[in-house]
Amino acid sequence: MLDKKLKVKEIRDLGARNYLLTLISPEQARLTRPGQFVMVKCSGDVQDLPLLRRPFSVFDIRNNPRTGKPAGLDILVKNVGAGTRRLAEARPGDEVHVLGPQGVPFRIPGSMQDRKHTACLVAGGVGIAALLLLARELISLQITPLLFYGGRHLADLVLREHFEQLGIETFYTTEDGSYGERGLVTLPLERLIKARSRVGVHIYACGPWSMMKACHEVSVRHGVPCEVSLEARMGCSLGACMGCVVHAWDQRGEDQYLRVCLEGPVMPSGIVDWNTPPL
Ligand SMILES: Cc1cc2nc3c(=O)[nH]c(=O)nc-3n(C[C@H](O)[C@H](O)[C@H](O)COP(=O)(O)OP(=O)(O)OC[C@H]3O[C@@H](n4cnc5c(N)ncnc54)[C@H](O)[C@@H]3O)c2cc1C
Ligand code: FES
Structure with a gap:
């Protein structure tokens, strides 16, 4: 997993409080698998609020038009609160800290x-x-x-x-x-x-x-x-804080708590307790 300070290349207002951000990051773009996410520190300075990074799926990989090689990531941001508002207000050239790609990707048997x-x-x-x-x-x-x-x-x-x-x-x-x-x-x-x-x-x-x-x-x-x-509020995104757990069952039907950041976000729907949404 990589932790990078990235430049915002482009930001597109898609309407209805949705924004598409293009971030320059060839290495993270090359490593991303379908369904994985990145954790974005929504402010340029690590000490600025909000302190915790926010999770976003990688929507698309941008290729370098000249070489055809992965060059950047597109993330879709819906402005719903303090962190996403800061991202929505980002301008080309601004910098954000991005950790990832991470999480279990979709499986294609x-x-x-x-x-x-x-x-x-x-x-x-x-x-x-x-x-x-x-x-x-x-x-x-x-x-x-x-x-x-x-x-x-x-x-x-x-x-x-x-x-x-x-x-x-x-x-x-x-x-x-x-x-x-x-x-x-x-x-x-x-x-x-x-x-x-x-x-x-x-x-x-x-x-x-x-x-x-x-x-x-x-x-x-x-x-x-x-x-x-699955979506859950995340603290560390590294499996340590247990802030993102969801109630599920293992193969023997025993209760278990799975961390959306580590054992997810992608899971077979059959193991999830659908009567208990994450906090
Ligand atoms: C694996 C994963 C992938 C995600 N991908 C995307 C994406 O591609 N695009 C996107 O716009 N959002 C995505 N989200 C949701 C996004 O992370 C939250 O909207 C964001 O963290 C809100 O931060 P905030 O500081 O703006 O809001 P806050 O001020 O923290 O909260 C504002 C409101 O949003 C709700 N909220 C906060 N965090 C989450 C969360 N993780 N899930 C659901 N509701 C939340 C709060 O309950 C509150 O009502 C994803 C979440 C996860 C877990
Ligand atoms: S966010 Fe800390 S364990 Fe998942």
Whole structure:
């Protein structure tokens, strides 16, 4: 894991309090696997508030246009509080401390490649940030990804064009009906799984707890594997403070507490206690 002081190369306002930050970091870009995250100290000086770093999925890897080699990271930042506000106010040339990449990435079992599975990528809100690198990797392994992306309004469905540019089939939902189907994202997901019951399907989900819980329930109803990328408030991000634990069960059904920073953020949905969200 690397700890780097990085320059902000670019910041794009995506609307609805979402920002896309491009950070220059060839080494961290080269090491990042789909589903991993970085811990960002949201202020230039390590002593400035907020003191604790904040976790962000790596949305994309930027390649150097000349060499084609990894050169930087894109992170999606939704301004929801003190740390994300500081990042939203960053300007090109500002510096931020970035630790990572870290965390368990999404798994793509060999059986998915053998049997031409369909991968259902399910995103709610900023959960979309965990799924672009995964979509690319699936395509490179000749597995078809489909995107199911839900939000409250059209403005929440940021960055969807990056998936459309990959040529993958997309299913959008909004709670107010302003774009795509009205309702929850699990509606088209379950419809598709029913229609493809005879071919293998794998669910990968990232978003609000209730959405991932609903994806887990769909996966149980249809006997389909499901991996989720969990969100929890993080302190150290190094496995020491236990601030990010989630209640789960081991293979014998015994209680266990898993650290989202170390044993996650990606986990099989079947081991998570969906009645006990992390603090
Ligand atoms: C593995 C992981 C990946 C993430 N990826 C992204 C991403 O790509 N883009 C993005 O915008 N956000 C992402 N988040 C959430 C992001 O880390 C929080 O929004 C951020 O830490 C809030 O910091 P703040 O100082 O602005 O907010 P604070 O002032 O600390 O809190 C403001 C509000 O946000 C809530 N909040 C704070 N931390 C979290 C958290 N970790 N999860 C859920 N709610 C939280 C608080 O309960 C509070 O209501 C991710 C979280 C995790 C654990
Ligand atoms: S954030 Fe400290 S153990 Fe996970």
